[in-house]
Amino acid sequence: MRNKRLLLLASILATGLLAGCAGGKNNGEASPPAQTEEGAGTPAASTEPAASENVEPRELSFYYYSSVFQVTGDLPIFKEAAKKTGVSLKNVAPSGGDDAQAWNLLLASGELPDIVAYQIPGLNNIAAQSALTPLDDLLDENAPNFKAFLEENKAIKSAITAADGKIYVVPFVNDGEAQEGWFIRQDWLDKLGLQAPTTVQEYYEVLKAFREKDPNGNNKKDEIPFFSRNATTGFSSLFPLWDATLSFKLKDGKIVYGPNEPEYKTALTETAKWYKEGLIDQEIFTRGNTARDVLFGNDTGGSTHDWFASTANFNNQIPATVPKFSLRPIAPPASISGKTFEVTKRDPLGNNAGWAISAKAKDPAAILRYMDFWWTEEGRRLLNFGIEGETYTMVDGKPIFTEEVLSQPSVVDYLIKTTGAQLNIGAQQDFAYEEQWTNKIALEGVKMYVDNNYFAEDYLLPKLSFTLDEDKRLNELFPSIQTYVMETSQKWFMGGEPVEGNYDRFVQQLQTLKLDEVLSIYNAAYERFQQ
Numbered sequence: 001m002r003n004k005r006l007l008l009l010a011s012i013l014a015t016g017l018l019a020g021c022a023g024g025k026n027n028g029e030a031s032p033p034a035q036t037e038e039g040a041g042t043p044a045a046s047t048e049p050a051a052s053e054n055v056e057p058r059e060l061s062f063y064y065y066s067s068v069f070q071v072t073g074d075l076p077i078f079k080e081a082a083k084k085t086g087v088s089l090k091n092v093a094p095s096g097g098d099d100a101q102a103w104n105l106l107l108a109s110g111e112l113p114d115i116v117a118y119q120i121p122g123l124n125n126i127a128a129q130s131a132l133t134p135l136d137d138l139l140d141e142n143a144p145n146f147k148a149f150l151e152e153n154k155a156i157k158s159a160i161t162a163a164d165g166k167i168y169v170v171p172f173v174n175d176g177e178a179q180e181g182w183f184i185r186q187d188w189l190d191k192l193g194l195q196a197p198t199t200v201q202e203y204y205e206v207l208k209a210f211r212e213k214d215p216n217g218n219n220k221k222d223e224i225p226f227f228s229r230n231a232t233t234g235f236s237s238l239f240p241l242w243d244a245t246l247s248f249k250l251k252d253g254k255i256v257y258g259p260n261e262p263e264y265k266t267a268l269t270e271t272a273k274w275y276k277e278g279l280i281d282q283e284i285f286t287r288g289n290t291a292r293d294v295l296f297g298n299d300t301g302g303s304t305h306d307w308f309a310s311t312a313n314f315n316n317q318i319p320a321t322v323p324k325f326s327l328r329p330i331a332p333p334a335s336i337s338g339k340t341f342e343v344t345k346r347d348p349l350g351n352n353a354g355w356a357i358s359a360k361a362k363d364p365a366a367i368l369r370y371m372d373f374w375w376t377e378e379g380r381r382l383l384n385f386g387i388e389g390e391t392y393t394m395v396d397g398k399p400i401f402t403e404e405v406l407s408q409p410s411v412v413d414y415l416i417k418t419t420g421a422q423l424n425i426g427a428q429q430d431f432a433y434e435e436q437w438t439n440k441i442a443l444e445g446v447k448m449y450v451d452n453n454y455f456a457e458d459y460l461l462p463k464l465s466f467t468l469d470e471d472k473r474l475n476e477l478f479p480s481i482q483t484y485v486m487e488t489s490q491k492w493f494m495g496g497e498p499v500e501g502n503y504d505r506f507v508q509q510l511q512t513l514k515l516d517e518v519l520s521i522y523n524a525a526y527e528r529f530q531q
Helices: 002-013 076-085 099-109 120-127 136-142 144-152 154-160 186-192 200-212 234-242 262-276 288-297 308-312 314-320 364-373 377-385 411-419 431-435 440-451 468-493 503-512 515-530
Strands: 058-063 087-091 115-119 169-171 180-185 224-226 248-251 254-257 301-307 327-330 353-357 392-395 398-401
Touching: 058 364, 076 087, 076 364, 076 377, 076 411, 115 120, 120 169, 120 353, 120 468, 136 144, 136 364, 144 154, 144 364, 154 169, 154 515, 180 186, 180 308, 180 440, 186 200, 200 224, 200 234, 200 301, 234 262, 234 301, 234 468, 254 515, 262 468, 262 503, 288 301, 288 314, 301 308, 308 314, 308 327, 308 440, 314 327, 327 440, 353 364, 377 398, 377 431, 398 431, 468 503, 468 515, 503 515
Parallel strands: 058 087, 058 115, 224 301
Antiparallel strands: 115 353, 169 353, 180 301, 180 327, 248 254, 392 398
């Protein structure tokens, strides 16, 4: 019977995990399966010893797919954990194909390994078909450290709880708070005698000056005042300046859809005007992920909204070719309602990843004891920093990366490939790992946003758990809504059709496409989350 259930799930999940993933906020910086640029804040792991220290030596099968490199139980962090727990791992995931293909093949086989690492919505979906072991009754005796974390982080506990009210997944939890912020060319401001903008109107005037007053000094009108490297949704980075969003948000305690709200009409009208005036990159829908490299590199990019760490790092890269280059984070310009806020925040479950125990596992309690090791102080340090004496040393009681690690172009990629540290298993990040290799300017921006608590909670939906029927219905309805919204919004933005006179018809079409049913499903899931 279980084989039939898993075959059914393979066909269901082949359509994607859109509904399960849509409950969170991404805002353009897609995290690969094995890494994240930045995370979200949570308390430190307990120092209580793992309950698994005296377990008999055993090998567990597990599934962890990576398109970047082959994950094996021989990675140094797993071998080190085996010394402490007696548990070694053997990965059964294939090395070829792609993520969805590998996952569907696993389900179709009807044979799940002891441990399954995957996206949380996907894991909760197969849990609904009795493919996974519920953890609730096992936590007290076998996972004291993980349980203590959940008790201190009620929102995360609610977010990982499946629609049936049970917990099946031990999640990968990001650490830190600030994610993205507003950046502007300070050298251009200085040359034009301008101050950093503090309101949407001031921001408009600064961008207009960037366009018209030749701040790069090459006697050409080639400056691109605002740009984004997200070719799909980057244009919507400006929408909060008019209190609007392209995504879902909370309003009066209910989930609403941004494009269906009246502020959206204003945001599209105004950004279309900015685009027509040349204040926004005319290639914003096609330039893509290299936009920062190209536009900062040729001294034509003026301002953007992007991730703190990677964006601030251009201050280290660009001065070789643009000597006076100075890029600085600024506070979010106040919107037309006078509110100063940021619509992104490090989501503790932003990677949407974790691992779970198969229902066929012979000793789930022992496996959970192994998983709990990663929530001890020792296990958390191993996951975040790798191997003591190789990738870090202890200085004044704190793990400090070696110079070899800090000199790498990508510290995260290096750690993953050499040790397995930062793999998206069920464990908790430590922001101290990132702090050591983050640009000082980025840290200043992070501190500014955190100290001022710019984060707009109504724009930051929690991860929601949907039933199989809800998930199936969302996959049937929402793609057509999303396609219609994107096509219409881009047409309005680029001036192909005026917003005025067409917005009411747009809203009517959303109802025809059954947006109300989508919102009903979201709000039902949100009510479960609150309970």
